[in-house]
Amino acid sequence: KAGVTQTPRYLIKTRGQQVTLSCSPISGHRSVSWYQQTPGQGLQFLFEYFSETQRNKGNFPGRFSGRQFSNSRSEMNVSTLELGDSALYLCASSFKPGQLADTQYFGPGTRLTVL
Amino acid sequence: AQSVTQLGSHVSVSEGALVLLRCNYSSSVPPYLFWYVQYPNQGLQLLLKYTSAATLVKGINGFEAEFKKSETSFHLTKPSAHMSDAAEYFCAVRAAGGGADGLTFGKGTHLIIQP
Numbered sequence: 001k002a003g004v005t006q007t008p009r010y011l012i013k014t015r016g017q018q019v020t021l022s023c024s025p026i027s028g029h030r031s032v033s034w035y036q037q038t039p040g041q042g043l044q045f046l047f048e049y050f051s052e053t054q055r056n057k058g059n060f061p062g063r064f065s066g067r068q069f070s071n072s073r074s075e076m077n078v079s080t081l082e083l084g085d086s087a088l089y090l091c092a093s094s095f096k097p098g099q100l101a102d103t104q105y106f107g108p109g110t111r112l113t114v115l
Numbered sequence: 116a117q118s119v120t121q122l123g124s125h126v127s128v129s130e131g132a133l134v135l136l137r138c139n140y141s142s143s144v145p146p147y148l149f150w151y152v153q154y155p156n157q158g159l160q161l162l163l164k165y166t167s168a169a170t171l172v173k174g175i176n177g178f179e180a181e182f183k184k185s186e187t188s189f190h191l192t193k194p195s196a197h198m199s200d201a202a203e204y205f206c207a208v209r210a211a212g213g214g215a216d217g218l219t220f221g222k223g224t225h226l227i228i229q230p
Contacts (some may be wrong), residue, residue: 042220044220045219090158092218100209101147105161107158108157
């Protein structure tokens with residue numbers, strides 16, 4: 001079974017631009033979560049989607065948004081990019097939400113650099 | 116809200132020696148605990164998880180961890196380190212009523228294996 005895939009793997013943008021990252025979950029998984037990883041703040045939860053609806057959201061500004069499609073694929077968008085948005089963005093999928101013991105399977109991440 | 120503290124941002128051991136990576140958690144309700152490993156330029160891979168079934172949890176690659184409620188700890192161990200164990204290790208917690216419902220990660224421990 002194929003793992004979680006994320007595209008693109010690397011991205012370079014300039015301040016003020018916007019960016020869209022894509023995530024395809026493991027086949028059969030319907031919940032997708034996004035995390036931001038930076039050297040200073042570590043791994044932080046962004047949001048979770050299930051059945052095309054955002055279930056949970058971490059403590060991030062409204063510039064960070066996402067959506068999920070009917071095939072469970074998810075995208076996250078960051079508008080008006082800031083230098084501090086440079087990070088590795090990780091997507092994780094699980095079978096269904098609300099099962100706290102469920103394993104989240106992570107993709108390889110998208111490395112975003114903001115210049 | 117829950118939190119995780121990983122003692123030691125860097126741990127260095129000799130090949131063949133015992134590996135001990137420390138994790139302490141804070142949670143007002145019974146938590147689910149996870150250890151993930153991250154190799155350079157890759158996503159996170161689950162090593163093991165505690166879901167209250169057994170306090171001693173065995174994972175992949177010879178790793179195991181013991182849940183100690185009295186010490187609020189979930190330390191990761193491996194009897195004999197191998198060069199391929201060099202990586203970043205993250206402890207994470209998830210608990211009901213935590214608000215965002217995503218995984219809360221520690222800052223990570225970089226494991227260095229000396230030949």
